[in-house]
Amino acid sequence: TLSRMDEKKYGEMIMRQIRPDPDYSNDLPIYDFLNQMERRLLQAAKKLQLGGANEQGSGAYNFEVFAVKDSSINAFALPGGFIGFHTGLLVSAESDSEVASVMGHETGHVLQRHLARQMDKQTTNTMIALAGILLGALAASRNPGAASGLMQGGQAVAVNNQLSYSRDAEREADRIGFQILAASGYDVNGAPGFFQRLQKATGIMDNGIPAYVRTHPLTTDRIADMQDRARNEPNRNVSTAVEFYFIKARARMEQSGSSSGMYDLKNTFESLSKQTNPGKQMEGYYGLALIAQKQGRIDQAVGYLAQARNLANSASAPGSPIIRQSLSLDITSSELALAQGKNEEALQIAQATLKAFPQSYAAGAAMMNAYLKLG
Incomplete structure (x- = not known):
């Protein structure tokens, strides 16, 4: 051994x-x-x-x-x-x-x-x-x-x-x-x-x-x-954290590869956004925001992100408010604010995210990116 x-x-x-x-x-x-x-x-x-x-x-x-x-x-x-x-x-x-x-x-x-x-x-x-x-x-x-x-x-x-x-x-x-x-x-x-x-x-x-x-x-x-x-375990009503659905969208983006893969992925996200299941809808809208961000369509990305956030905050979202917190939503918000030249806003979002998720590498990186833009 x-x-x-x-x-x-x-x-x-x-x-x-x-x-x-x-x-x-x-x-x-x-x-x-x-x-x-x-x-x-x-x-x-x-x-x-x-x-x-x-x-x-x-x-x-x-x-x-x-x-x-x-x-x-x-x-x-x-x-x-x-x-x-x-x-x-x-x-x-x-x-x-x-x-x-x-x-x-x-x-x-x-x-x-x-x-x-x-x-x-x-x-x-x-x-x-x-x-x-x-x-x-x-x-x-x-x-x-x-x-x-x-x-x-x-x-x-x-x-x-x-x-x-x-x-x-x-x-x-x-x-x-x-x-x-x-x-x-x-x-x-x-x-x-x-x-x-x-x-x-x-x-x-x-x-x-x-x-x-x-x-x-x-x-x-x-x-x-x-x-x-x-x-043999007692019955528990356990809800899935909303962050899981956004991570699924990011995972799809990571494995999409080529531009043709991105085209197929956009169709997948559009289909998910039209489902009745709120988890799938969140994944769909967030995925569309990520694609728009990647393609430089920042205003469109902001719109899709707002739809994903509204779903996450709605009564139909699973679970208590604490599991509706989403690192991914906040990181993307900070990135989009930077892309719009709203550097102070990007920094404030990143700082609040790091406070909510103190062990997050993503929040630390978002904060550093905002500081760099602010000079």
Whole structure:
């Protein structure tokens, strides 16, 4: 088994190669959303003293969750507490509790040190190869022919096996993840709901198996266990935070790629904005605001953003006012104010956002951008 120190070292080694990759997402509101969720889950894990999740145990990892621009449904844990989410998983999820259920599961793998247990001390070459395989997979999503060399051969199989888990490890991560999910106040039906949809997708994918299922063996028994656990929990009416719908729009933008992709995406957002479901409407209008912003149609972007905000503040929006707060809306408001030359207003919005979300990288960056414009 790798020591915690070696595990962190190898994780950092992989991340140094992943961060410069064009498919590593630098979208700060997505990064903030994922890491705020992870902090909430870890807080619950510490209270329960689960899987070594005491102050020292989780502190040894300094968990970091990042997004990858890829439309496939996947998430993975790397050595040292790094967890990757494909944007496709965020887009396919129907609630923040579903995202949290996957994150809780991956956190369970890290806290139980499943990956570290599979590796021995002679893993430097394996780690370098693992980074190569992950980067190759990202390159393949951009250009299926370009990365075929990286993805072939026994080494690729061996490294993919390193990221795969035994069924016992999966069941253990399910159990730990579920306990964390329940203790952190998310909807416990998020896990069985999401995995049931994954299982259905298995039958209709081109290659037969979604990426997540290839490294996380999904069985009917596992889903049944999740459903049993959910049934044994007290009924709670848990609403999805409005920020989740805006993050879905940002995730769609991140994975859209070409200008033709942007055209299709605009149609998707227009369709969503006409739905009766307020969550889908919010995603649609916010997505249209992001596209207009990207294309320099600032006044139009402001109009779409106002419609998204009105929906978020309306009585039909889910949940209490506290979960109607949205970092993404405020960040985009600050960016649009800057684009209109309203630098003081942009700074005020960014400062208020940082006060509301003190751990937000996006709010800090928005404030710095406003200060730079003000000179």
